Amino acid sequence: MKKKKPSFGKRFARxxxxxxxxxxxxxxxxxxxxxxxxxxxxxxRAKQAAESGDYEKAVALLSSAEQTDESTASLTEYRYRLxxxxxxxxxxxxxxxxxxxxxxxxxxxxxxxECRYRSAQLLYEAGEYDAAKDAFFALAGYADALDRYDACRxxxxxxxxxSDPNEAFxxxxxLGSYADAKARAEAIAVRLTGESDPAFAVxxxxxxxxxxxxxIRTLQSLREALPQNHLAVGFCHTxxxxxxxTAIAAGRNxxxxxxxxxxxxxxxxxxxxxHTAGLKTDGTVVAxxxxxxxxxxxxxxxxxVAIVCxxxxxxxxxxxxxxxxxxxxxxxxxSGWRDVAVLGGGSYAVCAVTADGRLLSSHAAMRSDTVLDxxxxxxxxxxxxxxxGDGKLVGVxxxxxxxxxxxxxxxxxxxxxxxTRDGRVLSRWFRSRDxxxxxDLSGAVAIAAGGTHSAVLLSDGSVVARGSNTFGECDVSSWxxxxxxxx
Numbered sequence: 347m348k349k350k351k352p353s354f355g356k357r358f359a360r361x362x363x364x365x366x367x368x369x370x371x372x373x374x375x376x377x378x379x380x381x382x383x384x385x386x387x388x389x390x391r392a393k394q395a396a397e398s399g400d401y402e403k404a405v406a407l408l409s410s411a412e413q414t415d416e417s418t419a420s421l422t423e424y425r426y427r428l429x430x431x432x433x434x435x436x437x438x439x440x441x442x443x444x445x446x447x448x449x450x451x452x453x454x455x456x457x458x459x460e461c462r463y464r465s466a467q468l469l470y471e472a473g474e475y476d477a478a479k480d481a482f483f484a485l486a487g488y489a490d491a492l493d494r495y496d497a498c499r500x501x502x503x504x505x506x507x508x509s510d511p512n513e514a515f516x517x518x519x520x521l522g523s524y525a526d527a528k529a530r531a532e533a534i535a536v537r538l539t540g541e542s543d544p545a546f547a548v549x550x551x552x553x554x555x556x557x558x559x560x561x562i563r564t565l566q567s568l569r570e571a572l573p574q575n576h577l578a579v580g581f582c583h584t585x586x587x588x589x590x591x592t593a594i595a596a597g598r599n600x601x602x603x604x605x606x607x608x609x610x611x612x613x614x615x616x617x618x619x620x621h622t623a624g625l626k627t628d629g630t631v632v633a634x635x636x637x638x639x640x641x642x643x644x645x646x647x648x649x650x651v652a653i654v655c656x657x658x659x660x661x662x663x664x665x666x667x668x669x670x671x672x673x674x675x676x677x678x679x680x681s682g683w684r685d686v687a688v689l690g691g692g693s694y695a696v697c698a699v700t701a702d703g704r705l706l707s708s709h710a711a712m713r714s715d716t717v718l719d720x721x722x723x724x725x726x727x728x729x730x731x732x733x734x735g736d737g738k739l740v741g742v743x744x745x746x747x748x749x750x751x752x753x754x755x756x757x758x759x760x761x762x763x764x765x766t767r768d769g770r771v772l773s774r775w776f777r778s779r780d781x782x783x784x785x786d787l788s789g790a791v792a793i794a795a796g797g798t799h800s801a802v803l804l805s806d807g808s809v810v811a812r813g814s815n816t817f818g819e820c821d822v823s824s825w826x827x828x829x830x831x832x833x
Contacts, residue, residue, distance in 0.1 A: 522702030589828025597819030603635030
């Protein structure tokens with residue numbers, strides 16, 4: 347019997363199965379080849395994308411590849427390049443994210459600051475002045491960030507003038523000598539008061555009478571007659587400046603903070619926690635005591651006109667209105683400060699008053715754009731306190747009493763002291779257990795508030811110190827710093 351041939355359909359099915367099986371085998375082999383070469387293909391394609399400037403694609407490709415030491419290094423470089431391209435193309439926020447992830451790779455840390463600066467610029471250009479103002483202040487010390495901060499404040503004042511001229515006057519006046527802010531404030535005052543004399547118009551706006559101006563002049567004259575920076579207290583030591591330019595100290599001397607007897611030609615002294623600094627008549631600075639943070643590395647300072655100490659820093663105000671710093675805190679903000687007239691330091695912070703009466707602070711938490719006309723300033727843990735020309739106190743992070751006729755102020759971590767024009771010492775303490783009473787004294791000419799003890803200099807040159815005396819820091823009854831002749 348003749349064998350029947352399979353039908354066309356069956357033959358086609360067999361052929362299809364064979365072809366598909368063969369094709370699958372080929373695809374499987376190709377897939378195996380591709381799989382084994384995948385890493386090289388991804389790396390090559392990423393390299394090609396990077397060479398063409400497409401770092402976004404390069405990062406995406408290499409991120410999906412198996413990470414080896416070589417690919418990880420390339421991926422880090424591609425991410426850095428991508429971050430740069432974001433920064434150059436007006437995307438500082440995206441660039442900031444990448445640079446932050448790169449940690450210390452190349453100059454990524456510095457680029458993070460640049461990204462924040464560019465972001466602040468974009469906010470300013472978009473008219474978001476309040477947000478830009480805060481962003482620039484946070485960058486104080488970088489480039490012209492403080493100037494840009496003032497530019498934002500000026501823009502806010504300018505925008506406010508039409509809707510609220512009184513508020514605009516306050517804002518322009520707070521800008522002091524920035525641009526034409528003073529002239530703008532005067533122009534608003536003349537317009538609102540109808541007075542033709544700009545200075546008189548401003549005083550009218552501020553509620554300052556001729557009698558008050560005379561009082562301000564009198565208090566300023568009295569204050570200038572008082573010894574400045576002649577008494578200071580550290581954690582456990584007290585230092586005094588004698589009228590002959592030498593120094594004397596009492597208290598703990600474990601770190602050499604009381605080794606000041608050889609100093610001569612001094613014009614000012616101050617104390618940190620465990621160190622002491624002195625300003626000499628030639629504008630140089632000397633320091634002794636604990637130097638673990640470099641707080642005593644001041645030998646090369648020149649042209650210094652005032653000094654203050656924080657717990658672990660020494661600060662110097664130069665004749666040109668800029669500030670030097672040595673010690674634990676970097677205080678990056680200080681590098682942008684200009685026209686500083688008065689410097690105050692304590693705890694872990696620094697405050698200053700500019701020549702036009704504005705308050706500067708190393709920390710945003712103690713910043714204030716409304717505190718003006720200070721003639722003295724001091725700072726301690728979490729707050730700063732200022733003395734205005736009319737003899738009153740102003741505080742930041744602090745509610746101050748309505749004391750009047752003051753000529754001095756000193757801040758400590760447990761409270762603060764104020765000196766009245768008639769030589770009395772007023773005090774305010776944060777906790778009753780830390781309270782020290784100096785109300786029995788008269789003829790006081792200088793005050794120094796500390797954390798565990800405080801001291802007062804009297805007009806006859808004697809010193810009274812009260813508080814903890816564990817290390818003899820209050821043993822000052824034999825001191826005589828020299829009498830102060832008051833008008």
